[in-house]
Amino acid sequence: MEQLLEQARRVSDQCEVFFQEQRSDSVSFENGLLKNIESRDQSGISLRLIREGRLGFAYTRNLPRPEELLQNALATLPGGVEARYALPERFVPVDGRAYDPDIENLTNTQLVEEGRRLAAYLGEKTDGQVNLAVYRSVTRVRLLNSRGSDLEWRASNYGAHLSLMYPGSYNAVERSWTAKKFSPVPEELPAFILSLYNASKSKVRPPGGRMKCLFLPETLYALIWRIQSAASGKNIFENISPLKDRVGEKIFSDHLTLIDDPLDSLRPSARGFDDEGTPCTRYPLIEKGALVNYYFDLHYAEKLGVPPSGHGYRTAPWGGEAISTKPRPSLEYLVLEPGRRTFAELLRSLDRGVVVAGALGAHSGNIPNGDFSFGLAPGIYVEGGEIRGVLEEAMVAGNIYDVLRNVEDLEDRVHPAAEGYYPAVLLDGVSVAIGGS
Amino acid sequence: MFPQLEAILAKVEADYADLRYEIKQETIITFNGRELTQVGTNATDGFVLRVLKRGGFSSVTFTREDQAAWAVRTALENAGLLASQVSQPVSLAPVPAREEIFLPLLPEDPRRVPLEEKLELTRRYNEIPYRSSGIATTQTQYAEICREKYFINSEGSRLREDLVTTRLGGTITSRDGTLTQTVRVGGGGSDGFARLRHQDGEFAEKTKIALDLLKAEPVEAGAYNVVLNPDLTGVFTHEAFGHFSEADLIEDAPTMRERLALGALLGNEQVSITDDPTPPGQLGFYRYDDEGVAVRPTALLRQGVLVGRLHSRRTAAAFGEPVSGHCVAEDYRYPPIIRMGTIYLEPGEKSLAELLQDLGDGLYLLNALGGQTSGENFTFGAEYGYQVRGGRQHKMVRDINISGNLYQTLQRITGVGNDLTLSRTGGCGKGQLNVRSCHGGPHVLMEQMVIGGR
Numbered sequence: 001m002e003q004l005l006e007q008a009r010r011v012s013d014q015c016e017v018f019f020q021e022q023r024s025d026s027v028s029f030e031n032g033l034l035k036n037i038e039s040r041d042q043s044g045i046s047l048r049l050i051r052e053g054r055l056g057f058a059y060t061r062n063l064p065r066p067e068e069l070l071q072n073a074l075a076t077l078p079g080g081v082e083a084r085y086a087l088p089e090r091f092v093p094v095d096g097r098a099y100d101p102d103i104e105n106l107t108n109t110q111l112v113e114e115g116r117r118l119a120a121y122l123g124e125k126t127d128g129q130v131n132l133a134v135y136r137s138v139t140r141v142r143l144l145n146s147r148g149s150d151l152e153w154r155a156s157n158y159g160a161h162l163s164l165m166y167p168g169s170y171n172a173v174e175r176s177w178t179a180k181k182f183s184p185v186p187e188e189l190p191a192f193i194l195s196l197y198n199a200s201k202s203k204v205r206p207p208g209g210r211m212k213c214l215f216l217p218e219t220l221y222a223l224i225w226r227i228q229s230a231a232s233g234k235n236i237f238e239n240i241s242p243l244k245d246r247v248g249e250k251i252f253s254d255h256l257t258l259i260d261d262p263l264d265s266l267r268p269s270a271r272g273f274d275d276e277g278t279p280c281t282r283y284p285l286i287e288k289g290a291l292v293n294y295y296f297d298l299h300y301a302e303k304l305g306v307p308p309s310g311h312g313y314r315t316a317p318w319g320g321e322a323i324s325t326k327p328r329p330s331l332e333y334l335v336l337e338p339g340r341r342t343f344a345e346l347l348r349s350l351d352r353g354v355v356v357a358g359a360l361g362a363h364s365g366n367i368p369n370g371d372f373s374f375g376l377a378p379g380i381y382v383e384g385g386e387i388r389g390v391l392e393e394a395m396v397a398g399n400i401y402d403v404l405r406n407v408e409d410l411e412d413r414v415h416p417a418a419e420g421y422y423p424a425v426l427l428d429g430v431s432v433a434i435g436g437s
Numbered sequence: 438m439f440p441q442l443e444a445i446l447a448k449v450e451a452d453y454a455d456l457r458y459e460i461k462q463e464t465i466i467t468f469n470g471r472e473l474t475q476v477g478t479n480a481t482d483g484f485v486l487r488v489l490k491r492g493g494f495s496s497v498t499f500t501r502e503d504q505a506a507w508a509v510r511t512a513l514e515n516a517g518l519l520a521s522q523v524s525q526p527v528s529l530a531p532v533p534a535r536e537e538i539f540l541p542l543l544p545e546d547p548r549r550v551p552l553e554e555k556l557e558l559t560r561r562y563n564e565i566p567y568r569s570s571g572i573a574t575t576q577t578q579y580a581e582i583c584r585e586k587y588f589i590n591s592e593g594s595r596l597r598e599d600l601v602t603t604r605l606g607g608t609i610t611s612r613d614g615t616l617t618q619t620v621r622v623g624g625g626g627s628d629g630f631a632r633l634r635h636q637d638g639e640f641a642e643k644t645k646i647a648l649d650l651l652k653a654e655p656v657e658a659g660a661y662n663v664v665l666n667p668d669l670t671g672v673f674t675h676e677a678f679g680h681f682s683e684a685d686l687i688e689d690a691p692t693m694r695e696r697l698a699l700g701a702l703l704g705n706e707q708v709s710i711t712d713d714p715t716p717p718g719q720l721g722f723y724r725y726d727d728e729g730v731a732v733r734p735t736a737l738l739r740q741g742v743l744v745g746r747l748h749s750r751r752t753a754a755a756f757g758e759p760v761s762g763h764c765v766a767e768d769y770r771y772p773p774i775i776r777m778g779t780i781y782l783e784p785g786e787k788s789l790a791e792l793l794q795d796l797g798d799g800l801y802l803l804n805a806l807g808g809q810t811s812g813e814n815f816t817f818g819a820e821y822g823y824q825v826r827g828g829r830q831h832k833m834v835r836d837i838n839i840s841g842n843l844y845q846t847l848q849r850i851t852g853v854g855n856d857l858t859l860s861r862t863g864g865c866g867k868g869q870l871n872v873r874s875c876h877g878g879p880h881v882l883m884e885q886m887v888i889g890g891r
Contacts, residue, residue, distance in 0.1 A: 031691060038515075040770075042499065042770060044481065044500065059481065061483060072479060079476030079556060081473050129690060170811040171814060324463065358811060361815075365806070374840075393841060395838060395889030396889070433887050435841075
């Protein structure tokens with residue numbers, strides 16, 4: 001890597017070498033039985049160089065000939081991709097303590113045993129179909145740049161994902177567990193999905209209309225996706241964000257405080273720098289309903305004339321891989337601050353409403369506008385504070401700038417879910433369409 | 438490459454093993470707005486090893502040749518662990534060993550078109566929307582993905598196939614005050630660069646739709662009778678039905694397997710569905726899947742009756758049904774899984790005008806915006822639509838998301854058009870992306886579809 005950086009330095013104004021390696025093992029159970037074991041070890045390297053305000057970019061898996069990678073990057077310069085930003089200077093990042101060496105001692109046999117234990121626990125207490133996965137991974141990132149940055153980050157991840165499926169479908173209630181090293185999944189996780197599933201086995205078809213909706217953490221990404229879009233420095237620059245020029249303004253309910261917190265070393269994957277080598281900070285986006293910040297990578301920060309916020313990540317939708325992806329503004333460590341009531345209390349407070357337990361097609365609909373409209377997979381119907389059954393064909397729809405004004409309360413704790421740590425959120429007056437033959 | 442692969446495979450002591458090596462070359466050109474944000478060609482490569490031993494079937498992926506010994510050891514250990522735990526040992530359906538080098542003939546091989554020319558074409562299309570006022574931004578991308586695949590297995594198969602996929606398109610976003618509307622634009626295919634030329638009309642037409650949508654009315658939530666255009670019929674066929682034809686999705690879901698037994702009546706007699714990636718020239722074309730099985734046309738639904746399924750060698754053996762050649766990986770980073778190739782609802786007799794007449798009052802919906810399935814339920818969005826009264830098109834509507842239930846919806850197709858059209862872009866994300874996932878159908882009339890509105 002050093003050699004490549006040195007070669008690149010000679011022919012550019014600024015340059016950066018990014019290396020990532022990821023090893024992982026996962027075991028999956030279907031219908032309560034062991035189905036698959038998969039192992040992987042993949043590494044790769046990516047080069048960015050800047051010359052006269054233009055970007056060169058190239059990547060590869062293997063580096064037998066560094067000069068080839070350099071030639072590929074130089075060949076892209078005439079294309080004229082603009083890069084007017086300065087790569088970050090050397091600094092000492094906060095140590096997220098994301099790596100626990102214990103992860104190395106974990107065997108696939110132990111993963112299988114833990115999966116069997118969970119499958120047996122669930123299987124004894126329900127007739128719903130049990131699918132689950134148990135996995136571990138170790139990720140290593142190293143980043144060198146021509147301004148002296150030499151950063152390394154290592155993270156260990158252990159996790160489990162439990163789901164109980166409704167008959168004839170893949171609709172399921174789900175919950176995830178993540179940690180830096182192996183520890184048995186606490187009983188409250190399987191107990192939670194059992195309590196929802198076992199109470200909602202019968203199919204119901206009540207009339208639709210506006211009603212309360214209790215979004216589980218697993219489905220909140222469908223709403224937060226719209227906030228991510230609107231607060232992105234890229235969309236502010238492109239002038240397609242409804243939040244443009246509204247910092248300081250009250251946008252949502254007082255109950256909502258949304259923070260990006262890469263530094264929280266209690267959680268797995270904490271880190272002190274982003275994929276461009278910019279320092280990470282605890283970064284509030286929404287505080288008590290008011291918009292506090294947009295977020296930026298180097299490129300869009302320069303475009304808008306603001307300091308970079310440490311949100312340049314090499315992520316892409318639909319599983320693009322880090323080395324082949326240029327950094328873009330991204331929120332990877334979202335936390336929605338919890339509220340005051342337990343989940344059971346929130347459920348009991350529903351005179352008539354739906355627990356949104358699965359979101360189907362959350363990517364459809366006008367995301368920049370804040371519109372959402374997705375299928376419930378499943379939606380669990382509640383009346384008089386009690387679960388009555390599962391809805392067969394139903395959708396929720398609305399616009400986040402309406403529905404997130406009507407937050408009644410949030411659960412008093414957060415759970416790991418898609419793209420963040422969220423509590424369950426109770427919204428009032430959400431449009432629910434319910435169908436059936 | 439084959440001698441290196443054979444040297445690795447020779448070290449595997451198992452009942453069956455296969456090894457796939459791929460070089461993936463990508464050329465990407467991206468405009469965000471009017472700004473070029475990415476341009477370049479890069480190649481990456483890697484290996485996928487699969488091992489079957491005493492009924493345990495496991496896979497390992499790796500990217501450096503010096504990890505081969507680790508990969509062999511790990512795959513054997515994982516297979517051993519599976520063998521000791523599974524109640525039903527895995528077996529693979531027999532297929533003939535094949536040796537072939539198959540490099541598809543492309544009318545205009547994109548790898549021979551200079552990067553500058555690709556950049557100019559992308560820039561030209563990206564500029565078209567900006568001729569109109571009211572366009573906020575565009576995202577236009579040229580993507581050329583070449584998978585150079587080498588496959589060998591312990592049964593004597595030696596296969597080399599190239600899959601070259603191109604796409605030029607993206608999104609156009611219009612804006613009025615704080616309201617924005619986005620439509621998809623462009624297309625691509627598996628038959629070379631020529632297909633991407635002469636698309637100016639497509640970009641102009643979609644610009645107009647993006648602008649018209651600013652004035653369209655949000656649709657009211659409720660249940661409607663609808664006519665779907667071929668793109669939506671294709672997405673419906675893919676999401677609502679196609680995924681349940683994938684045997685790996687139902688293999689270990691007994692309640693679904695029961696409802697989806699061959700012979701089950703799922704739709705009415707107007708509905709027939711086939712998956713056939715074999716015709717050259719369409720997006721989903723390939724000859725061998727990533728298990729070295731030659732793909733064949735597979736009838737799935739005949740006049741509403743389930744008659745076939747998409748299989749891997751593993752599921753074909755487990756179901757006791759014939760292999761179909763549908764076990765495909767995104768690239769060298771993944772072991773293959775069962776995928777649709779080119780799935781379509783077969784055409785009927787009616788013209789669009791006749792279907793709209795039959796519809797009477799309802800909605801005419803066009804062009805898909807994403808889609809997802811969860812087994813019996815599915816959701817997909819439509820870019821736009823029109824209110825239909827007395828068989829005639831009226832006002833444009835927007836914010837259309839459709840939800841339905843597999844077992845009910847196939848019964849609700851009451852009219853099938855005569856205008857089969859296949860999609861020019863793919864992108865099914867079943868854990869891995871499949872850029873060649875092709876779908877299609879004619880216009881169809883469906884009753885009582887749940888629309889979420891906004």
